[in-house]
Amino acid sequence: MLINVREFLKWNRFEERELVINGIKERRRNRVGSSRKFGYNFLEHVKEEFSRDNSLYFEDITEAFLSNFKVFCISYLEHKTRTVTNHLIYIRTLFNAAIKEGIVEAKHYPFAGEKERIRIKPTQKIGLTREEIERIEKVSLKKDSSIWHTRNVWLFSFYFAGIRISDVLQMKWSDLMDGRLYYTMNKNEKPLSLKIPEQAEGILNFYRPSQRSQDDYIFPYLKHADQKSKRDIFVKTRNGIAVLNKYLKQLAKKCNITKNLSNHIARHSFGNIAGDTISPLMLQKLYRHSDLKTTIMYQANFIHKDADDALDAVLNS
Structure with a gap:
């Protein structure tokens, strides 16, 4: 900036x-x-x-x-x-x-009163369907290829309710204990503990043979980062995210997905599939939102049943 x-x-x-x-x-x-x-x-x-x-x-x-x-x-x-x-x-x-x-x-101060006002416009959030997720899970990819690692990282994020990709890349084996994931979000430094789903455990098993120590990174993108240098970790994380976004485009083509398959859509996809089947309070915990209002506003992007039923009631009455 x-x-x-x-x-x-x-x-x-x-x-x-x-x-x-x-x-x-x-x-x-x-x-x-x-x-x-x-x-x-x-x-x-x-x-x-x-x-x-x-x-x-x-x-x-x-x-x-x-x-x-x-x-x-x-x-x-x-x-x-x-x-x-x-x-x-x-x-x-x-x-x-x-x-x-x-x-x-x-x-x-140029932002006071009626001066320059910062307006954040709401954006349309679109997630993948369960069927599209299954296509990503089942598509045949060459093991250890860049696109194979990309698929694994993206699904790992999805399986944990859309953990930010930067957090996923910086996860270490020491964050896993007793069948649970313990990690702190970089964005707001909030700690969280979640049970490791079976699907995520399957991905972790791919990478266990390359584990060098408990302080080693799970995924390969930061393997050579200087752990004493915050800047080096930041740069390699940023570069890893760029690589992931590149191969996600290729993954979308292979899976016949026309939606914009990006790192952040893992979070939207979880919200889309969750719909209104999970209580807002539980979603707030999964999303790591500070305010319940944020969760309700976020999840409103993916709850369409009432509006769909109302539309049908008018058109098909």
């Missing part, structure tokens, strides 16, 4: 749009290439970028600044609305911290 702000600050409004976009893409390719080199440090790179121009202060982030930044993100960075919203949330978080630390006065 900070790099995107930097691109905005460097934006020459008189330059042709295509040239601006090509420049952004070229710099992005160079960053990716540099990040793969030994000794690369992302934070040092960001510091170097911003040390060249110290002209941006919190007081400069006005409503007009944010309005122009949004236009830039959509028109030049080609970001979706939700991505732009995430950028604004990040800026707002930094601003709140700066006010709390006394770095900037509250009167400069």
Whole structure:
């Protein structure tokens, strides 16, 4: 996100749009290439970028600044609305911290009152059906291939009510005890204990022969990560997620699934199959939501029976 702000600050409004976009893409390719080199440090790179121009202060982030930044993100960075919203949330978080630390006065806060308002639009959540899940389970794949590992990770997430893929990749054998999974979500640091379903146990059995110790990662994507380096774990997790998304597209084709098979759809698929058969309180626990209202709103995406019955009652009466 900070790099995107930097691109905005460097934006020459008189330059042709295509040239601006090509420049952004070229710099992005160079960053990716540099990040793969030994000794690369992302934070040092960001510091170097911003040390060249110290002209941006919190007081400069006005409503007009944010309005122009949004236009830039959509028109030049080609970001979706939700991505732009995430950028604004990040800026707002930094601003709140700066006010709390006394770095900037509250009167400069661009999100106050009727100023810039962050609106998160509801999105349509679509999950797989039970029959589509079975296709993924039964499709023939070469053992130890990338697509085979992808299928295993995705199903493992689904079997535990849609655990976030980043959490799955970072799970270690030490998280398994007495037939249960004990883990803490990276997102909100909530601890959880769940019985290991038979289906998940079957996947774990594939990987037990490669287990080196209790502190070893279950899945192969972080096997060579430096466990003392949070950055290395973060980078390898991010790269693993990118690889998974790539092979999930191939998996969808093999299984004749036309829905967008992504990492996060494992969570939506569990919700879709659960429907209204599980109490909201139990779903709240499975989803690790802090607020029951969040669970009810989330699950409303997958409960269609009442609306379907009402439609039939009108059309077929």
